[in-house]
Amino acid sequence: MIELHELTKRYGDKLAVDRLSFTIPTGVVTGFLGPNGAGKSTTMRMMLDLDRPTAGSVRIDGKQYGQLREPIKYIGALLEAKAVHPGRTAYNHLLWLAQSNRIPTRRVDEVLSQVGLTAVAKKRSGGFSLGMGQRLGIAAALLGDPKILMFDEPVNGLDPEGILWVRNLMKALAAEGRTVFVSSHLMSEMALTADHLIVIGQGRLLADLSMNDFIDQNSHSFVRLRTPQPEQLLDLLAANGMTATPDSDGAFEVVDADPARIGDLVAAHGVTLHELSPQRASLEEAFMRMTADSVEYHTGVYPTHPLPPGELGQPGEPVESGQPVDSAPASAPTSAPAWGADWRNSKSPKKKES
Numbered sequence: 001m002i003e004l005h006e007l008t009k010r011y012g013d014k015l016a017v018d019r020l021s022f023t024i025p026t027g028v029v030t031g032f033l034g035p036n037g038a039g040k041s042t043t044m045r046m047m048l049d050l051d052r053p054t055a056g057s058v059r060i061d062g063k064q065y066g067q068l069r070e071p072i073k074y075i076g077a078l079l080e081a082k083a084v085h086p087g088r089t090a091y092n093h094l095l096w097l098a099q100s101n102r103i104p105t106r107r108v109d110e111v112l113s114q115v116g117l118t119a120v121a122k123k124r125s126g127g128f129s130l131g132m133g134q135r136l137g138i139a140a141a142l143l144g145d146p147k148i149l150m151f152d153e154p155v156n157g158l159d160p161e162g163i164l165w166v167r168n169l170m171k172a173l174a175a176e177g178r179t180v181f182v183s184s185h186l187m188s189e190m191a192l193t194a195d196h197l198i199v200i201g202q203g204r205l206l207a208d209l210s211m212n213d214f215i216d217q218n219s220h221s222f223v224r225l226r227t228p229q230p231e232q233l234l235d236l237l238a239a240n241g242m243t244a245t246p247d248s249d250g251a252f253e254v255v256d257a258d259p260a261r262i263g264d265l266v267a268a269h270g271v272t273l274h275e276l277s278p279q280r281a282s283l284e285e286a287f288m289r290m291t292a293d294s295v296e297y298h299t300g301v302y303p304t305h306p307l308p309p310g311e312l313g314q315p316g317e318p319v320e321s322g323q324p325v326d327s328a329p330a331s332a333p334t335s336a337p338a339w340g341a342d343w344r345n346s347k348s349p350k351k352k353e354s
């Protein structure tokens with residue numbers, strides 16, 4: 001179990017992470033969602049001791065990262081796929097990591113096979129596509145057979161088959177009882193993978209809830225109607241206790257209505273319809289609405305559906321951390337050198353400016 005308490009990071013004037021407190025449960029996939037610049041990578045770097053918090057703390061099974069004796073066997077992380085020497089082959093990159101962390105050499109072949117890179121194991125990573133780089137980064141994260149895995153946007157650059165593979169891998173790792181923490185800026189992707197959700201915007205916690213609760217609160221249905229007789233339609237619906245909301249394209253939407261009932265009603269009263277279609281609100285829209293006030297780089301495109309009342313608060317409004325779904329005590333690791341310093345050295349500073 002990982003616990004963040006009031007974690008804060010300031011870069012000059014920029015408050016990148018703002019008093020974040022939440023718990024990452026064991027044995028499930030926890031999605032870490034937020035728009036670009038929300039503070040996901042900064043939070044993950046602080047969790048791995050690659051960045052020093054301005055305030056607050058991270059505890060991994062009750063310990064600070066620096067107190068873990070064999071971090072690579074405790075936490076595997078993919079933060080940046082290209083953090084690999086380009087002249088080194090995939091095999092040698094993993095071999096170097098294994099040998100410097102007292103991991104048996106056979107693990108190199110095992111993880112190469114697990115991520116589907118056996119055929120290109122002896123090729124230099126500099127020639128790898130982004131997707132192959134992601135797979136190599138995932139192989140490195142798996143190398144120490146860690147009980148906690150952290151992935152920063154792992155499906156970036158992957159083709160559909162690769163995306164499916166990552167999804168299944170994360171679920172399988174969680175089913176083995178591991179803690180899986182994965183960041184994304186795509187709600188649609190997380191809806192297919194995560195059991196639990198942490199949503200942040202501008203460094204602040206916006207939601208901490210189970211995926212099922214998020215779906216229950218946001219996947220409301222509605223019926224879309226289009227008619228050349230809008231006044232008659234609206235009067236008829238109102239007379240039967242239904243409220244229609246005009247859409248931007250001239251259609252109307254009736255929330256939580258029975259399409260068959262509307263069809264029967266308009267037929268009985270001779271109102272012409274050009275469209276009657278049952279719809280379900282997209283989770284991506286709900287996520288965009290929740291984070292709308294905290295998006296750093298606006299495109300001006302916003303969904304039109306209001307968030308239904310629920311426990312999520314208003315867009316951009318921070319919430320208190322929720323309860324963990326599950327927690328399991330972990331046994332303490334034994335010994336060996338850390339690999340955190342290598343990540344620190346190989347990672348270039350973030351490109352974004354405040």
Ligand SMILES: Nc1ncnc2c1ncn2[C@@H]1O[C@H](COP(=O)(O)OP(=O)(O)OP(=O)(O)O)[C@@H](O)[C@H]1O
Pocket residue numbers: 011014015016034035036037038039040041042043185296349350352353354
């Ligand atoms: N080294 C740094 N120096 C100054 N500002 C930084 C630094 N690293 C991150 N930031 C700023 O902190 C904020 C959070 O950035 P971060 O990369 O953590 O967000 P993110 O949610 O991971 O975004 P993305 O999805 O785009 O990767 C951004 O405004 C970013 O510009």
